[in-house]
Amino acid sequence: MELKELKNLFPDWEEGLYEEVLEAANFHTATAGTTLLKPGQNIRSSMLVVSGTIKLYREDATDGEFFMYYLEPGEACAVTLVCDFHQETSQVLAKAVTDIAYLAIPLSKVDEWLRKYKSWHYFVIRTYRSRYEELLQTIHSIAFKKMDERLEQYLLRQVGRWGTHIKLTHQEIAADLNTSREVISRLLKKMEHDGLILLHRQSIEWVGRKG
Amino acid sequence: MELKELKNLFPDWEEGLYEEVLEAANFHTATAGTTLLKPGQNIRSSMLVVSGTIKLYREDATDGEFFMYYLEPGEACAVTLVCDFHQETSQVLAKAVTDIAYLAIPLSKVDEWLRKYKSWHYFVIRTYRSRYEELLQTIHSIAFKKMDERLEQYLLRQVGRWGTHIKLTHQEIAADLNTSREVISRLLKKMEHDGLILLHRQSIEWVGRKG
DNA sequence: TCTAATCTGTAACAAATGTCACCGGCGAAG
């Protein structure tokens, strides 16, 4: 992990901070599909994503899991950043969507830098704030939108993230939107009928709105 | 506002912080029903609740408003605490539910103390974190629970907050749960039938589960 | 007192979503 690369990923930090991070952090890699964080697990370090994409779920014993958000390069996991304030074991599941690389920061350092580096402090707050906004957004969708709108929004985000060729099964989409596979199949079929998408096996192609 | 009272409300702060807060803060009061924060309004100060209860809504131009949470004495509004990092005007509506008293802290001080007082920093983070947890909880309810369960949960929280005599109209409850009055009436009637509550005019009495 | 507004109850219906049953197609493992 090079200094230059780090500065690129996190452009808003102060000078001394980069060096400290490089020194204190452990560089890790993992292959697609790996579970990075299990619910109930004690969190000892925080994650800064270097490359790849991570998916975060909220786990619940009774009702299953709930998709929270993606983590991308240059972002940090808000949950692990502040989870030690009460020694809590956050009920979160993190999975690598692609092959990934990340820096693991010991929580003691996270804490130490808060006082030492203003930019780190802001980074933490900003991370939290943006996640908060995202959650509000999600709530808004669930509370006010119907499934067809949510699905379209979901697909559009996938397109923005990985291009017009969406490699997801109906099952996976249904899981992310907390509904059943049949409902998704139904709505996708309708969207195909409306010329928004093309349905292939294991994948969907976004062709957008005509006119 | 006395030092002793302040220490009581916010027991986890450092010594010098109390004095600074007393000096920098403006003490305000407002009567029940007052709108304390309008969406789009520029936020110049953060609120620390001294007495009474405040209700926070997320405002949206197209789909109306969404009830977020209550603010109680000893708590701070997470939204106003960090809203200036990008000069944003958060889309939030705050209303006094009861007569209230609060301290208004200039945002410059909020920022200054972050670096000066570790306990203040933790206070801010903790505030954010607990709101985050609460949002997750809310999402969970909306995503997984049906209306009857949500209603029961809602009523139970009211009971915990203000006692078994719930002074709310069906209309108000419906607004908080983003549904229609008729649905609430229907479900309440069923709950009465099941012996959970007694319905009066303008109010509901919680009698709990038998056995 | 009379009137208007608000609150609650309810029936009937519409729409959205969840569930069940079953089918055929495809691909991986043997």
Next chain:
DNA sequence: CTTCGCCGGTGACATTTGTTACAGATTAGA
């Protein structure tokens, strides 16, 4: 090649929630 499991499609139906339309009851105010 055959079998098995996952993927997608689809129809029928149940359930939940939203909507419309009213009616009676209570309260506030003129």
